[in-house]
Every structure is written in C-alpha cells, then in structure tokens.
Amino acid sequence: MPKNGQTQQFNKAAFQAAVEKHLTTTYASTDETATARSWYLAMGKALAEISTGNLLATEKNLAEQKARSVNYLSLEFLIGRLTGNNLISMGLYENVAEAMEEMGQNLTDLLEEERDPALGNGGLGRLAACFMDSLAAQEYPAVGYGLHYEYGLFRQSFVDGRQVEAPDAWRGIEGYPWEVLRPELSQEVSLYGHVEGYTDENGVECRRWVPAMSVEGVAWDLPIVGYDNKSVYPLRLWECRSNAPFSLARFNDGDYVGAQYSALEAGNVTKVLYPNDNHDQGKALRLMQQYFHCACSVADILRRHEAAGNSIESLSELETIQLNDTHPTIAIPELMRILMDEYKLGWESAWEISSKTFAYTNHTLLPEALETWSEALIQQMLPRHMEIIFEINHRFMKQVEQTWPGNNEVKRKLSIIQEGPQRMVRMANLCVVSTYAVNGVAALHSELVKRDLFPEFNELFPGRLTNVTNGVTPRRWIKYCNPGLSALISEKVGNDWPANLEKIAGLEKFADDAAFQKRYMAVKKENKQRLANWVEENMGIELDTDAIFDIQIKRLHEYKRQHLNLLNILALYHRLLNDPTFDMHPRVFFFGAKAAPGYALAKDIIFAINKVAEKVNNDPRLGGKLKVVFIPDYRVSLAEILFPAADVSEQISTAGKEASGTGNMKFAMNGALTIGTMDGANVEMREEVGDENIFIFGLLVDEVQKLKQEGYDPYRYYHADSLLRAAMDLLETDEFTPGNPGQLAAIRHNLLEGGDPYLVLADFADYVKTQEKIDAEYRDQKTWARKAILNTALMSKFSSDRSIRDYANNIWKLEPVSL
Ligand code: F58
Numbered sequence: 001m002p003k004n005g006q007t008q009q010f011n012k013a014a015f016q017a018a019v020e021k022h023l024t025t026t027y028a029s030t031d032e033t034a035t036a037r038s039w040y041l042a043m044g045k046a047l048a049e050i051s052t053g054n055l056l057a058t059e060k061n062l063a064e065q066k067a068r069s070v071n072y073l074s075l076e077f078l079i080g081r082l083t084g085n086n087l088i089s090m091g092l093y094e095n096v097a098e099a100m101e102e103m104g105q106n107l108t109d110l111l112e113e114e115r116d117p118a119l120g121n122g123g124l125g126r127l128a129a130c131f132m133d134s135l136a137a138q139e140y141p142a143v144g145y146g147l148h149y150e151y152g153l154f155r156q157s158f159v160d161g162r163q164v165e166a167p168d169a170w171r172g173i174e175g176y177p178w179e180v181l182r183p184e185l186s187q188e189v190s191l192y193g194h195v196e197g198y199t200d201e202n203g204v205e206c207r208r209w210v211p212a213m214s215v216e217g218v219a220w221d222l223p224i225v226g227y228d229n230k231s232v233y234p235l236r237l238w239e240c241r242s243n244a245p246f247s248l249a250r251f252n253d254g255d256y257v258g259a260q261y262s263a264l265e266a267g268n269v270t271k272v273l274y275p276n277d278n279h280d281q282g283k284a285l286r287l288m289q290q291y292f293h294c295a296c297s298v299a300d301i302l303r304r305h306e307a308a309g310n311s312i313e314s315l316s317e318l319e320t321i322q323l324n325d326t327h328p329t330i331a332i333p334e335l336m337r338i339l340m341d342e343y344k345l346g347w348e349s350a351w352e353i354s355s356k357t358f359a360y361t362n363h364t365l366l367p368e369a370l371e372t373w374s375e376a377l378i379q380q381m382l383p384r385h386m387e388i389i390f391e392i393n394h395r396f397m398k399q400v401e402q403t404w405p406g407n408n409e410v411k412r413k414l415s416i417i418q419e420g421p422q423r424m425v426r427m428a429n430l431c432v433v434s435t436y437a438v439n440g441v442a443a444l445h446s447e448l449v450k451r452d453l454f455p456e457f458n459e460l461f462p463g464r465l466t467n468v469t470n471g472v473t474p475r476r477w478i479k480y481c482n483p484g485l486s487a488l489i490s491e492k493v494g495n496d497w498p499a500n501l502e503k504i505a506g507l508e509k510f511a512d513d514a515a516f517q518k519r520y521m522a523v524k525k526e527n528k529q530r531l532a533n534w535v536e537e538n539m540g541i542e543l544d545t546d547a548i549f550d551i552q553i554k555r556l557h558e559y560k561r562q563h564l565n566l567l568n569i570l571a572l573y574h575r576l577l578n579d580p581t582f583d584m585h586p587r588v589f590f591f592g593a594k595a596a597p598g599y600a601l602a603k604d605i606i607f608a609i610n611k612v613a614e615k616v617n618n619d620p621r622l623g624g625k626l627k628v629v630f631i632p633d634y635r636v637s638l639a640e641i642l643f644p645a646a647d648v649s650e651q652i653s654t655a656g657k658e659a660s661g662t663g664n665m666k667f668a669m670n671g672a673l674t675i676g677t678m679d680g681a682n683v684e685m686r687e688e689v690g691d692e693n694i695f696i697f698g699l700l701v702d703e704v705q706k707l708k709q710e711g712y713d714p715y716r717y718y719h720a721d722s723l724l725r726a727a728m729d730l731l732e733t734d735e736f737t738p739g740n741p742g743q744l745a746a747i748r749h750n751l752l753e754g755g756d757p758y759l760v761l762a763d764f765a766d767y768v769k770t771q772e773k774i775d776a777e778y779r780d781q782k783t784w785a786r787k788a789i790l791n792t793a794l795m796s797k798f799s800s801d802r803s804i805r806d807y808a809n810n811i812w813k814l815e816p817v818s819l
Contacts, residue, residue: 650675
C-alpha cells in the first residue's frame with residue numbers, strides 16, 4: 001500500500017456516512033430501494049469529495065509557488081473507468097473494500113457498475129490518459145484540457161456478424177460521480193462575423209474581430225489522482241452551451257446569421273466524439289469543436305497565469321502548451337490573436353511568446369490522416385484567425401526564399417497554404433513553423449518524420465524535430481488489471497515498482513527459476529480463465545485455457561492488417577481439413593476492434609471474421625483446435641481483462657505505418673510474446689527484450705518503399721503460393737456464408753484488384769512461418785515461460801513515467817512540485 005498517499009486522510013466512519021448521505025440525498029435511495037448502481041454512484045461521490053478537496057489544494061499550491069506547468073491539449077482522453085484506478089492511486093482500495101463490505105456491498109461488483117468514459121478513439125486518446133496519470137504520479141504540474149462530449153465513442157454490437165453502432169451516453173442519466181462542475185471557470189467563445197481595422201487611442205492601426213455569435217464553455221473537472229502522493233490534477237473538459245440571447249445589435253447589422261450557421265445549436269458542438277481513427281473528415285462541426293476546445297483552454301491558461309500575478313510577457317516561462325496531434329492547432333492563431341488584439345502586443349512580441357509556448361506531437365504519417373482545413377471554411381468561421389495564418393505563412397515563405405532562393409517547388413511543398421481548386425490549410429505545417437518542438441512517438445517514427453515527412457523543415461529548423469517514445473501507465477496496465485502478477489512481482493522486487501518501473505528488471509534473474517516459472521504461468525492461467533469466463537457468460541462460447549490465447553485488439557484499419565491475421569486463420573482451417581500431416585497446438589484467436597462507421601472495407605473485415613468464427617467454432621472436424629472470438633464493443637474495461645490473458649500479441653502493421661502502438665507494450669508487460677513487424681515501438685521492444693524473445697517477421701520500411709517503387713504486384717504472390725491461394729479463394733466460396741457465396745469477396749478483391757495497398761500478400765508467407773514457430777515454441781512450456789518472464793522484466797522503458805520524464809527534461813523543462 002502507498003505510504004505517503006492520501007490514505008491517512010481516510011476515516012472509515014466518516015466515509016460510510018458520506019456514502020449514506022449521497023445514497024439518500026443525492027440519489028434518493030434507501031437501504032431497501034438502493035440498487036448496485038446507486039451504491040456505486042454514492043460511493044463514487046463520497047470518494048470524489050476527497051479528490052476534489054485535494055484538487056483545489058493542488059491548484060492553490062501551484063499558483064502560490066508560481067510553478068511552471070504543462071497544458072496538455074487533446075480532443076481525446078480515453079480515460080476508462082476511474083473508480084478502481086483512483087482507489088489504487090489514493091491507496092484506499094482495501095480500506096474502501098472493507099468499508100463497503102460492512103455496508104453489505106462487494107467492491108468488485110460495484111466497480112462493474114461504472115460505464116467507461118470513452119472520450120477517445122484509440123491510441124492517441126489512451127496515450128493522453130496514460131500521460132495524465134504519469135504527470136500526476138510524478139507531480140509534474142499539469143492541466144489536461146479536453147471536451148466534455150455528451151456521447152463518447154459509439155457502442156458496438158453485431159447483428160448477423162455486421163457492426164451496428166449505438167450512441168454512448170457515458171454519464172448515464174444521473175451524471176458521472178467523479179466530475180465536478182466549475183461554473184466560475186466558464187468562458188465565452190465567439191464565432192463567425194468579420195474583421196475590421198480601426199485606429200486606437202494612440203493613433204496605431206489595429207485589427208479586431210467582430211464576431212457574429214457566441215457560445216458558452218462550461219468546465220467540468222475530472223480528478224487525476226497522483227499515485228502514492230497527495231497531488232490531484234484536473235482533466236478539464238469543456239461543454240458547449242448556448243448563451244442566449246444572442247446580441248441583437250449584431251443581427252440588425254446585416255446578414256450575420258448566414259444560412260450556414262443559422263441552424264446551429266450551441267449544444268451540438270460537444271454533442272459527440274467523431275469516431276474516425278487515422279482519417280480526417282473535414283466537417284465544419286469538427287472545426288467548431290476544435291476551435292471551441294482551444295478558445296476555452298487558451299483563455300483558461302491565461303486566466304490562471306494572470307490570477308497567479310504573472311505578466312503576459314512571462315507566459316512562456318511559466319506555461320507550455322502541448323498539442324496532441326494537429327487537432328488543437330487553432331490554439332496557435334488564437335493565442336496570437338489575443339496577444340495582439342487584446343493585449344496590444346506587436347507581431348514580433350506576440351510571436352516570440354507564442355512560438356516559445358507551443359510544442360506539437362505528431363502521431364501519424366498516413367497522408368489521409370494529416371489534417372487540412374479549407375481556407376474558405378476557416379475564413380468564414382474564424383476570419384481573424386485566417387488573417388493571422390496568412391501572416392504566419394507570409395513571413396515563413398520569406399524565410400524559405402532566403403534558404404532556397406527562387407525555388408518554387410520547395411515553397412509549394414512547405415507552404416501552410418496548399419494551392420489547388422480549393423485552397424487548404426495544412427495544420428501540420430502550421431504546427432512545425434509555429435512551435436519550439438515537434439516530436440514523433442517512437443524512434444523509427446520520428447526518424448521517418450524527419451526523413452520522409454518533413455525533411456526540409458528539419459533542415460530549416462535544426463533540432464526542432466525530436467523523438468519521445470510512447471509509454472503506458474504501469475498502475476492501470478499491470479497493478480490494477482493484473483493483481484496476480486502484481487503480487488508476484490512485489491514479492492520478488494518489492495512493492496514500489498508501480499512508481500519505479502526500473503525495479504521490474506529485478507525479475508530477470510528469476511527467468512530460469514523453475515518454481516517461479518510455475519507460479520508465473522499459474523497466474524497467466526488464472527487470467528486466461530477470467531477471460532474464458534467472460535466469453536462464456538457474454539458470448540456463450542466455451543474455451544480451453546490450455547490453448548494458445550492469441551489476441552489482436554486495436555482499431556480496425558487496413559494498415560493494422562487484421563485481414564492478414566484472418567488469412568492465416570483461413571490457412572490453418574484449410575490445412576486442418578486438407579492436410580492429414582498437419583497438426584497444431586490448439587489456439588484461440590481473439591479480436592477486438594471498432595471500425596469507423598463510414599469505413600466500408602473495415603466493416604467488411606469485421607463481418608468476415610465474425611462469419612469465419614461462426615463456422616470454425618462449431619465445426620467438429622477441427623477437433624477444437626481452432627477458435628475465433630470477436631469480442632464486441634472493445635473498450636478500456638475489456639482491455640483490462642484481455643491484456644493479462646494473452647499468450648501471443650499481434651502487432652502486424654505494414655512497416656512504416658504504425659507510429660508507435662501502445663497495446664504492444666501492455667501485452668509484453670503482462671507476459672505475452674509479440675508477433676510483429678519492424679514497425680513503431682516494436683523496434684524498440686525488440687532492442688529491450690532481445691531478438692530471441694520476440695517474433696519479428698515481414699518487410700522492413702525500406703523494403704516496403706522499394707517494393708512499391710518497383711511496382712508491387714499482389715498477383716505474383718497469389719500465384720506463387722498455394723496456401724495463400726487456398727486461403728484467399730475461401731473468401732469467394734460460401735464456406736462461411738452458406739447459400740451466399742461472395743459475401744466475403746470484397747476483401748479478396750481489395751487485395752488483388754485493389755492493389756493490396758498495405759502489402760498483406762507480400763508479408764503472408766513470413767507471417768505463416770513465424771506463427772508456426774510460435775506453435776512449436778509454445779509446446780515447450782519452460783522456454784515459453786522464460787521468454788514471457790523476460791518480456792515482463794525488460795519492459796521498464798515503456799512506462800509512461802519515462803515518456804513524461806523525457807518530455808519534462810528535453811522539451812517542457814518542467815520540475816516536479818510536491819504537495
Ligand atoms: C495513434 N493515432 C497511432 N490517432 O496510430 C499509434 O501508432 C500511436 O501509438 C498512438 O496514436 C499514440 O501515439 C491515433 O490513435 C487517432 O485516433 C486520431 C483521432 C482523430 C482523427 C485522426 C486520428
């Protein structure tokens with residue numbers, strides 16, 4: 001149990017009284033009428049009383065100390081359930097379990113009542129959540145700024161194998177017990193209108209925005225509780241409300257309420273999270289979300305700065321703003337606008353402050369995910385910002401001209417404005433020009449950012465482009481989700497590893513210890529049983545925990561290649577039925593993935609996997625050797641059951657496409673062996689665990705690029721490999737869709753006629769071979785146990801505490817401040 005955390009403040013009787021009070025006064029329940037849900041809510045409220053007190057104390061302390069802080073701006077924070085995690089951070093898990101037991105309630109059951117706040121899509125949003133946890137654990141002063149979506153990522157179900165989406169009202173009708181409304185922090189956000197010039201009282205020519213409408217931003221704080229310390233940092237989520245009545249004077253002054261936004265209801269702005277992963281849609285409402293988020297957040301940062309008695313000139317000394325991808329980029333012209341139009345600073349002074357305040361993280365090289373916004377749209381919604389972006393670009397183009405005189409091609413390439421029939425603003429270019437640091441999220445990815453995405457920027461701004469390898473929080477992703485393993489680790493290396501993951505290396509010396517191997521594998525078996533129970537209860541599929549549990553859980557995307565995994569399953573199916581000499585260790589292939597609702601091929605892949613699952617799970621000819629389980633509605637709380645239960649972790653993206661991956665790290669920490677390409681953080685994981693303890697296959701980045709340049713022909717592989725052909729051709733039959741041949745043919749078509757953009761066929765043979773190697777090695781349980789233990793032992797680099805220290809030391813220049 002944490003020593004110096006928030007434990008000492010715990011008074012059991014007072015806590016129980018608080019729970020009772022909330023049960024009766026907040027949720028109008030009596031002991032007789034209370035449901036598990038009302039008990040969970042009342043308990044959550046009682047706990048939030050403690051965390052809110054510490055949140056206010058932390059805020060006050062940081063203001064008094066004039067501490068330098070980071071402001072993490074992200075459109076997504078995929079935090080997952082807070083109650084269990086916060087109990088661990090507060091050091092109150094056992095105390096509260098006991099207190100609730102005395103009230104006749106089982107804590108584990110109550111924790112199941114919480115619905116996941118799914119305020120993010122996938123990796124990027126989950127990273128933001130891990131980072132907040134690590135900032136608080138290490139007491140680096142921080143505020144997370146996000147949006148208070150009414151609906152989080154859609155809920156997924158399957159109807160006849162096809163994905164069906166439903167809205168995710170994550171707060172329920174009662175509201176979320178951990179959130180606290182901060183009405184005093186409300187902000188007014190302007191939109192539309194025009195820009196006018198005027199002469200101020202000193203005779204200086206100025207510009208100002210005359211907006212046509214405004215909305216109100218209301219702040220909700222969620223507590224990010226520091227593990228084993230007293231600090232609590234806010235995750236501040238803005239909700240948009242309409243602030244009626246609109247200024248009538250403006251309405252009378254011409255047609256300000258254009259057809260484009262007259263129908264707009266302010267309540268729409270934060271209604272729903274856009275469900276795209278690695279794909280940019282360019283919708284006006286999305287731009288409005290982004291600006292609303294930035295306007296509220298920048299105003300709040302300036303409010304805090306001033307309230308602590310600091311001058312605007314010292315902004316970049318006390319505050320840094322990290323942009324989580326380009327989604328909050330509009331914060332840059334917003335700060336410039338405020339500095340110039342409201343604080344009356346000149347361009348140079350404003351630029352000096354702004355460009356030393358912002359830093360930017362790039363999470364993708366995929367061209368379709370690089371954000372651009374139509375100039376016309378920005379011009380209409382944010383006319384003053386567009387003017388400022390033009391000015392930034394104008395000055396930048398002069399700099400380019402100095403470095404590459406007369407070179408129009410390089411100007412066209414680097415310009416923030418992309419020319420064409422519809423001029424577009426390239427948000428990534430705006431970020432690189434306007435920030436003091438740009439980082440990729442894994443060593444390989446950051447090299448590719450420099451080499452392929454921004455080579456000229458790297459020349460122009462030496463040292464600006466850097467790397468910070470991602471990480472994940474060991475509190476949620478080992479201690480909380482894998483109590484069996486955690487107890488074993490603590491026994492061997494002491495119990496301070498969750499805050500000091502380097503300590504976990506102490507396990508290395510037990511990798512060959514037969515007794516330890518046995519206990520380690522027994523924990524794995526229990527975790528597999530926990531997952532098998534979930535599957536049996538929720539899906540009615542019975543599983544054998546002696547089988548290899550092989551898991552691929554991540555968003556559904558062609559570049560992540562769930563269909564490569566499927567092709568191997570089809571190959572196994574084919575061999576089990578047609579090759580009498582073929583044998584395999586029983587294996588269960590698990591999938592968990594949501595497809596963006598508009599992404600047809602991704603949805604087809606889900607359908608295909610579900611149809612194959614239906615068949616193989618019920619085919620007696622397979623002798624139970626092959627099972628396929630597609631877990632519906634994959635989310636953080638299910639991830640907490642899946643990661644600890646894995647034997648094999650699937651990280652099989654086309655080399656160069658997955659910026660980092662973070663699930664890969666969670667699996668390895670929990671003792672799964674990776675089958676993966678030389679992509680993202682897999683490369684660094686291999687460096688840490690050694691080549692013998694990871695299964696690497698497939699083309700390297702440069703081989704992928706070369707093959708594409710030479711003209712890749714998927715048919716070449718199809719014709720040359722009879723197993724591949726057998727697997728592919730199964731997709732055209734009615735083997736898995738009886739009576740309806742061709743229902744799965746879209747995938748085959750995409751791979752052959754569609755040119756196989758992610759080189760699935762090129763990597764197939766090596767993937768199959770590597771899976772065979774895994775099959776053989778799993779049969780030697782001692783060797784397998786050794787490798788699994790070494791994976792746990794050698795993962796300390798991938799704690800998000802280390803990532804945050806890298807940011808703090810190399811980019812933000814932050815010092816911890818304890819409460
Ligand atoms: C992910 N990006 C990367 N984007 O794909 C993954 O490799 C990396 O580990 C992770 O970021 C953290 O660095 C990602 O999840 C999104 O979901 C965006 C959401 C908004 C629209 C564009 C994609």
